[in-house]
Amino acid sequence: MLVHDRRGAGPPLVLIHGIGARRGAWDPVAERLAGDRETFAIDLPGFGDSPSLPLSGELPIGAYVDAVERFFADVGLERPHVAGNSMGGGIALELARRGAVASATALSPVGFWNQAESVWSRAVLRASRLGAKHAGGLLRRVVASAPGRVVALGVFYGRPAALDAAVAREDLRMLGAAPAFDRTLGPLGRYRFADGAALDGVPVTIGWGARDRLLLYPSQPRRARAALPRARHVVLERCGHLPMHDDPDQVAALLRVASARGA
Template identity: 30%
Template sequence: MSSTESPDARIVPVVPPGRPSRVSEGEEVRTVALPGVTLAVRSRPPRTPGLPPVLCVHGLGGSSQNWSALMELLAGDAACEALDLPGFGDSPPPDDGDYSVTGFARSVIRYLDASDRGPVHLVGNSLGGAIATRVAAVRPDLVRTLTLISPALPELRPQRTAVPTALLALPGVAPLFARLTKDWSPERRTRDVLALCYGDPGRVTSEGFALAVAEYERRLELPYFWDVMARSARGVVDAYTLGGQHSLWRQAERVLAPTLLVYGMRDQLVSIRMARRAGRTFRDSRLLTLVESGHVAMMEDPDAVARAFRDLVADTATADRSASPRG
């Protein structure tokens, strides 16, 4: 890693939370209190009633804002919601301090059970993809389709640029990062984030960059920022080492929902080579490969992701009608 690179930037996705999180025009954010956890949920009211429900789950260090562009594009096709995982965005840390993939999946399940919106079209990015996979495997009744964008499923040989995430999971490393980087400007950190997460950072407008800088600055003021990042990174590493029926790949084999897999050819965190294994593992899957995208395709090329998602939902609805008994 060169001297100009921020070690902590490698584990912070593109849009950190604001003060509070920025709400785009047409969006709403509400707080939902559940047993042991309080979640902030971002939504965009559908243009017409009765549209299929969608729930989006962000990745490590991200927030529900990561889904704003995609939700806007899908407003005429779906009733979209995106939640802030416990400790991220506008959601406070969970009462039990559990930042494992299973703990996050439990929070998603609690929300879906409480909201009575299921089965939903579940969408996840990175860590959110691992969480969504676990939810779909253990509660198939809650998931109609599954869309995974660069899902954080275990790799035998992780990319070099993903190694700092694992290092953050080690005891004492997060406080060390905090001390070493305390004088780094939000602009420097944000540039590093964009360089890591985007296939082409030049796609980010000057306005978008300024908003990301302001929100990153807000992140660093949160008293639990480093603790949440370290514990969540540890949860990812732990999930990678689980074997048997709790293995994420074993659970992927159990997913019944039609699945859309989205991978970016320029992804520096999840290798494109994992697309082939994922395609073999998820029993009813289709693959979208984006040549110019990196780790956050729903932000880099939301139009392509929206088109593929619409096709998935439409094909699933057609299959449902064909399978239903005729009167």
């Protein structure tokens, strides 16, 4: 079973992080939802504290979709609401394609990039991974200060100076240690979202940080709107690629509305 944090009471909502991240990325949002949603923040296989998948070679996004669907069965969830960020957003949309969820919310999801944008995103992620893996001690000292967080994390956060230093240090440690990262990055870069009409039976919400410098705003949100014209599309002001820490109140409010649509 995937390692997870279970909080709150109400309609179940599964929270899925992106590549190199961990379930703690959702902590500020889950705390705000505890009064009216039962949240399950998961560590994907090979990230955070969850063991890797027992597969050799590259790990396509479909392998993670399968793993999350197995998690639903493991904890007794039948078509829960789901929300994901980045790679987790792509997983959420693919779960909606399968009809496995009551609603899907994707925050800055992968799959709407062109070739040049995919190359840029993978290069940034690879550089961040190498830094966390081989110069993690130095980076953890750098992010102890607000100016250091701006320099080191500005591509991921809209307001990196406001990020808690302890959170930044733990994120870097987990990024450097993630055993599934290298086997996932290549297939992830080749993933393209297709056939949005197949999701028409599930309420879908797309949220995009207006300061997203990894999955570039506004070009990729435009493609998402074209691919999913029936979805609800929302701009998250003052937020970067990881809006859960930039503005957890805004994200929690979005998830309440999005999951209510699929009730």
